Amino acid sequence: MFIHIDPSSELAIYDQIVRQVKFAVADEAVQAGELVPSVRELARELTVNPNTVSRAYRQLQADGVLESVRGTGLAVAQGAPEQCRAVRMTLIRNRLRQVLLEAKHSRLNGENLRELVEQELAVIEHEKGEKQA
Amino acid sequence: MFIHIDPSSELAIYDQIVRQVKFAVADEAVQAGELVPSVRELARELTVNPNTVSRAYRQLQADGVLESVRGTGLAVAQGAPEQCRAVRMTLIRNRLRQVLLEAKHSRLNGENLRELVEQELAVIEHEKGEKQA
Amino acid sequence: MFIHIDPSSELAIYDQIVRQVKFAVADEAVQAGELVPSVRELARELTVNPNTVSRAYRQLQADGVLESVRGTGLAVAQGAPEQCRAVRMTLIRNRLRQVLLEAKHSRLNGENLRELVEQELAVIEHEKGEKQA
Amino acid sequence: MFIHIDPSSELAIYDQIVRQVKFAVADEAVQAGELVPSVRELARELTVNPNTVSRAYRQLQADGVLESVRGTGLAVAQGAPEQCRAVRMTLIRNRLRQVLLEAKHSRLNGENLRELVEQELAVIEHEKGEKQA
DNA sequence: GTGGTCTAGACCACC
DNA sequence: GTGGTCTAGACCACG
Numbered sequence: 001m002f003i004h005i006d007p008s009s010e011l012a013i014y015d016q017i018v019r020q021v022k023f024a025v026a027d028e029a030v031q032a033g034e035l036v037p038s039v040r041e042l043a044r045e046l047t048v049n050p051n052t053v054s055r056a057y058r059q060l061q062a063d064g065v066l067e068s069v070r071g072t073g074l075a076v077a078q079g080a081p082e083q084c085r086a087v088r089m090t091l092i093r094n095r096l097r098q099v100l101l102e103a104k105h106s107r108l109n110g111e112n113l114r115e116l117v118e119q120e121l122a123v124i125e126h127e128k129g130e131k132q133a
Numbered sequence: 134m135f136i137h138i139d140p141s142s143e144l145a146i147y148d149q150i151v152r153q154v155k156f157a158v159a160d161e162a163v164q165a166g167e168l169v170p171s172v173r174e175l176a177r178e179l180t181v182n183p184n185t186v187s188r189a190y191r192q193l194q195a196d197g198v199l200e201s202v203r204g205t206g207l208a209v210a211q212g213a214p215e216q217c218r219a220v221r222m223t224l225i226r227n228r229l230r231q232v233l234l235e236a237k238h239s240r241l242n243g244e245n246l247r248e249l250v251e252q253e254l255a256v257i258e259h260e261k262g263e264k265q266a
Numbered sequence: 267m268f269i270h271i272d273p274s275s276e277l278a279i280y281d282q283i284v285r286q287v288k289f290a291v292a293d294e295a296v297q298a299g300e301l302v303p304s305v306r307e308l309a310r311e312l313t314v315n316p317n318t319v320s321r322a323y324r325q326l327q328a329d330g331v332l333e334s335v336r337g338t339g340l341a342v343a344q345g346a347p348e349q350c351r352a353v354r355m356t357l358i359r360n361r362l363r364q365v366l367l368e369a370k371h372s373r374l375n376g377e378n379l380r381e382l383v384e385q386e387l388a389v390i391e392h393e394k395g396e397k398q399a
Numbered sequence: 400m401f402i403h404i405d406p407s408s409e410l411a412i413y414d415q416i417v418r419q420v421k422f423a424v425a426d427e428a429v430q431a432g433e434l435v436p437s438v439r440e441l442a443r444e445l446t447v448n449p450n451t452v453s454r455a456y457r458q459l460q461a462d463g464v465l466e467s468v469r470g471t472g473l474a475v476a477q478g479a480p481e482q483c484r485a486v487r488m489t490l491i492r493n494r495l496r497q498v499l500l501e502a503k504h505s506r507l508n509g510e511n512l513r514e515l516v517e518q519e520l521a522v523i524e525h526e527k528g529e530k531q532a
Numbered sequence: 533g534t535g536g537t538c539t540a541g542a543c544c545a546c547c
Numbered sequence: 548g549t550g551g552t553c554t555a556g557a558c559c560a561c562g
Contacts, residue, residue: 012551012552012553013552013553014552014553023238026239038533038534038535039534039535039536040533040534040535048553048554049553049554049555050554050555051553051554051555052552052553052554054535054536054537055552055553057535058535058536062328067407068534068535068536069406069534069535070406070411070412070534070535070560070561070562071448071533071534071535071560071561071562072533072534072535072561072562073533073534073535074534074535085239088239089239092232092235092236092239092249093249093253095228095232095235096229096232096236096249096250096253097253097256097257099225099228099229099232100250100253100254100257101257102225102228103225103229104257105156106159106218106221106222106225110254110258113250113254114250114254116225116226116229117229117233117246117247117250120226120229120230120233121233121243121246121247123230124230124233124234124237125243128237140335140336141333141335145336145545145546145547146336146546146547147546147547181547182337182546182547184546184547185546185547188546188547278536278537278538279537279538280537280538289504292505304548304549304550305549305550305551306548306549306550314538314539315538315539315540316539316540317538317539317540318537318538318539320550320551320552321537321538323550324550324551334549334550334551335549335550336545336546336547336549336550337545337546337547337548337549337550338546338547338548338549338550339548339549339550340549340550351505354505355505358498358501358502358505358515359515359519361494361498361501362495362498362502362515362516362519363519363522363523365491365494365495365498366516366519366520366523367523368491368494369491369495370523371422372425372484372487372488372491376520376524379516379520380516380520382491382492382495383495383499383512383513383516386492386495386496386499387499387509387512387513389496390496390499390500390503391509394503411560411561411562412561412562413561413562447562448561448562450561450562451561451562454561454562
């Protein structure tokens with residue numbers, strides 16, 4: 001499970017951890033039942049205070065993504081991958097809707113929007129191609 | 134110029150003011166050269182701390198949207214509407230690109246994305262229709 | 267709002283705060299919309315670390331009992347009193363059911379249980395009477 | 400002696416063992432003088448760390464429920480069944496009293512409480528009936 | 533070894 | 548003034 005922290009991000013560190021763990025779970029980079037890195041280990045790896053990792057893990061427990069296995073560590077909860085995927089999908093939907101709404105307010109009509117989307121899709125594909133090349 | 138503050142929003146109040154002023158300028162609801170309400174007046178109107186309005190106006194001056202007219206107040210800068218429109222457009226572009234990228238990471242291909250966009254466009258149109266009705 | 271901390275309790279301090287705030291809200295000792303004591307103030311009052319109070323308040327926000335009013339403090343959320351009362355009621359129900367179940371397992375029948383309940387009710391009433399006297 | 404461990408319980412594993420042994424003794428599922436399974440055996444059976452079983456047995460010795468029989472193992476102490484039954488009874492009494500007290504604080508009077516108890520008794524009886532059916 | 537809690541003290545943005 | 552985040556370091560129970 002590769003987690004990268006951007007200390008200059010506007011997002012809190014603990015939040016970056018939460019999100020990236022959820023992503024890893026959604027992608028089944030860590031599978032249900034598997035143990036996540038220990039608080040101290042991840043803290044060392046990210047050169048971050050253990051309390052910060054602990055807070056992220058606590059949040060993930062509250063969200064039902066992780067489960068505590070006493071004296072052993074924290075494991076990915078059963079059903080968490082599906083749940084994370086579903087949540088991610090609705091998040092994407094909502095953000096997309098917001099952007100489109102804001103574009104509408106800027107007096108773009110449906111056709112303009114489709115064009116805009118095609119342009120951005122092209123940009124993404126292009127970058128992808130460069131990375132692969 | 135109608136500004137609405139949502140105190141329970143995650144955005145800072147001064148930021149809400151900044152954004153909405155920029156929107157108003159972009160839409161030419163207030164035109165170049167026109168005076169904006171005084172700090173005190175707007176603060177009273179929004180039932181918000183004058184410091185907060187002051188900070189928003191300071192930000193808008195730094196962004197080149199407002200200009201101080203000595204002894205008179207703050208006015209919308211020449212060229213501000215075009216600038217605001219341009220900025221808004223790139224903001225929308227960036228956000229759209231981000232959403233599409235994240236969707237890509239969720240293993241959606243171009244065709245899935247187009248479909249998603251169409252769905253959301255339909256939702257937006259539908260809501261619009263209901264409001265008008 | 268009177269909160270008392272028992273440092274020798276098996277419950278974590280932050281949890282004691284959470285529970286007692288919920289009780290106060292349920293009893294409308296603090297009403298919806300009202301501000302709760304500031305983190306620093308309550309910490310001083312309870313001679314506890316501000317972080318501990320902060321953690322309790324964060325939990326209460328997650329539970330929808332408190333709402334952050336930026337730069338002003340934390341306020342009791344609208345509808346929180348009813349919600350807290352309802353939650354408390356189901357908690358009591360569940361605990362009562364558990365006790366009764368365990369009593370059943372100890373081979374007490376319904377009649378024994380009713381008798382037991384009456385005895386305890388009498389004890390409670392008696393103590394109440396002494397306090398009032 | 401049937402012991403079931405719930406690893407996801409909030410109770411510590413050693414505590415679950417302690418309680419269930421006491422229950423078994425109270426119900427005379429194991430009788431006074433009888434040997435309990437060895438630490439290793441029970442640990443294997445419950446797929447639990449031997450240290451954990453050891454700790455539970457230590458606790459049970461401290462509570463006077465088990466006695467070490469040199470060179471042989473651990474046996475249920477004389478008088479333990481009666482003692483366990485008595486302890487269990489007072490535990491139930493205390494928990495019942497606590498629940499009733501808390502209910503009182505929620506402004507329920509004696510009559511409300513009796514009604515509540517009757518409802519929960521009915522629920523328990525009903526579930527029991529379903530299980531038997 | 534594991535997670536959980538608490539303290540102390542610092543820094544930040546917001547109002 | 549407010550809450551929010553982070554660090555550092557300590558102590559505890561559990562397995």
